Structures are given as C-alpha cells and as structure tokens.
Amino acid sequence: HRADNARQVRVMLVEDSAVIRGMVRSWLDGVDNVEVVASADNGQIALNTVAAARPDIIILDIEMPVMDGLTALPGLLAACPGVKVLIASTLSKRNAEISMKAINMGAADYLAKPSFARDGNEARRMFKEELVRKVVGLGQNGGGGHHGVVHTPAPANDAGANRAAAATSGWTTIPSGSSDFKLRPASRVRPRILVIGSSTGGPAALSKVLGALKGxxxxxxxxxxxxxxxxxxxxLGETLSRLSGLEGGETHDGETVSAGRIYVAPGGFHMRLIQLGSQIKIALNDGPPINHCRPAVDPLxxxxxxxxxGAALGVVLTGMGSDGALGAVKIADAGGSVLAQDEASSIVWGMPGAAMAAGACVAAVELENLGDRIGLMLGLGSGRNKIKT
Known part of the structure; x- marks a missing residue:
C-alpha cells in the first residue's frame, strides 16, 4: 500500500508502555510512506540507538524509567540534527510544564495522550487521528534529512520542501511547483491591532517575535x-507576557481589548473579537473544531x-495545515496587512504557505527579521535602526 517512488518517513517510538508502543506502531504501519524504524522503552536506550536508526520523527514520552524524555531530549536532538520530536504525554499541569520546557528546548510539537483505561474508545480514536495527522504533517516537511534526501531547509523561494498539506492529512493542498505568489501592498493606515496565528513550532516563534518587540x-x-x-x-500566556513586557496572558470571555495588553486564546475555545459600543471585547465559544482545531485562527x-x-496587522507563523489562510484573505480584502513567516525558518510551512498561496500577504519574512518588520509596520522603527523618513 506504499507508493514506491515516495520517500519513507522514518519514525522512532520512545515509550515505556509496550501496549502503547504496539498500538502506535500498528496505526503508523497503516499510513502510506511512514515506517517505524526503531522503538525504545526509555530515554537511555533511545540515546544508544538513535544514530543507527536515523529517524526523521521521534515520538517521545515524558515519564519513563531509567531516563525520562526531557533528560534524553538534548542528546536526541544532537545525535540527529533536524529531527522532529513530537512529545506525547498525559495532560496534567506538571506534564504541560515539562512539555512546554521540551518545546522551548527544541521539540517540534506536543500531543496529549489519553488515559487509555479510563478515557475509552472515543479518546483513543481522537488520539490516533491527531497522531497520524501530526506525523504526516511533520514528515512532509522534508524530514530530518539523515539519509541523503533533504540535508538543508529549503530556501524561501523553493516551492515544496516544507509544505505540509498533503491530501492524505485532510488539509487543503498548497499548489506545488510554483513560488510565484501574488503579494498585496501594505496598508497605508497605521495598525491599531497586532493579531497572530500559529501552530507547530509556534511557541518558539512567538517567543522570538515578541521578545524582539519588547518595549x-x-x-x-x-x-x-x-x-x-x-x-x-x-x-504560554505567562511566558509571552513576560517576554513581551505586556500585561495579560491567557484571556477569558468578555475581557476588554486594550492597547499594551496580550490576549492568548485558551485551549479548547475559539476566540473572536466583538464590538460593543465603543469597546471591543473577547468572545469565546467551544463550538465544533474549525480546520481540525479549537482554538482556530480563521475566526479570530x-x-x-x-x-x-485597514488598521489590522495579521501575522501567520509556522504551523501545519491551512488554518488562518481564509482569515488572512479577509484581513487583506478589508484593507489590512498580513505577514507570513518564510519557508526556510518555519518548522512546517503549512499555515504561512497557505496564506501566501491564497494571495493574502505583503511578504514572507524570515523569523530573525520578523519582529523588526512588524515594528516598522507599526510605525515604531526598527530595534536596530530608526525608520528613515
């Protein structure tokens, strides 16, 4: 059932439960062009075998005997430059804190693992769907490049290497074979809001951008x-508030939107803004997922x-799928401006690539320069150079 000419995405499972290892292996064995090449029941065994296994993706549990996932992570990343690590752990405050630390250390993404005994078949089905989607998405990013296929990130104008929107993953396919994106002129109106959408690789990208804009x-x-x-x-809200120097963080329904504050959509809720008289408020709802996500970027x-x-400035950062592309078009059509993170600096160029392909963007900008570009568009000048008049 595998396409012979397609590149196999190599996956390593690091998980102490033999039952879960077997279950995940059977799921991934059913996915075209995905191959489980190694498994380990603790971090030490993973470190000992990862170089020989040459995986593109490592699915890494947090809590394991001998050596836990967080301790193993730096060594795994060092042994396989470019490998994508997907943290899979049960959702608790402690594990969330550890997983956020892992993401800050270089893990690509996180997956909430249900308690299989307690949560039942529906939780198992949702976990399987999300796991397969993330593995397929990360795999289409060109993989880690450990066996002569892709050694370096594609340059920003190379169509294809980081585009994670295959039909098999249920997302809108980004046109390949063309880097001729239609760009929009920037709005001439000074922005009165900065709105950002992100997914895979987003926490690190958000930290970089908002850190560069501090003050x-x-x-x-x-x-x-x-x-x-x-x-x-x-x-994430606490981290971004600290890095940006702004008050706020994770938001709540009915909160008033005001300048100099940060508002992060809470997990499990779509976030929209609504106007009530002279005030703009946060409106949350737990309606059905949009683009497989809740929160989703498009409604915001x-x-x-x-x-x-015309006074909106939108930014689409790294992430798999195409969420945000339709919303980016709405911002652009209303006269506002949208920036996308460029392909070379994205963990997955799904969301920003989709916004570019939709013809919604002013430019695709390297992550390193994105903070300064936003600053210029906000009329604040660059952190390094004052804006020239």
Missing part, C-alpha cells in the same frame, strides 16, 4: 491564537478584519 508594543493590543490544549495555553482573523479593517 515597543504599548500602542496596540496583541491577540494570539496558538493551536494548543488547555493548561498549555495558560503557560475574520472578526479582526470586520472591526479594524
């Missing part, structure tokens, strides 16, 4: 949807477009 965001509210479960979004971007029109 320069007092004039706008900063509103963020990052695909993450509850508890994680609480921790669409609501921002309606309220702020």
């Amino acid at each position: 320069r965001l007092s004039g706008v509210p900063v509103v963020i949807t990052q695909h993450m479960p509850p508890t994680f979004t609480t921790l 971007f669409e609501s921002v477009a309606q309220i702020y029109r």
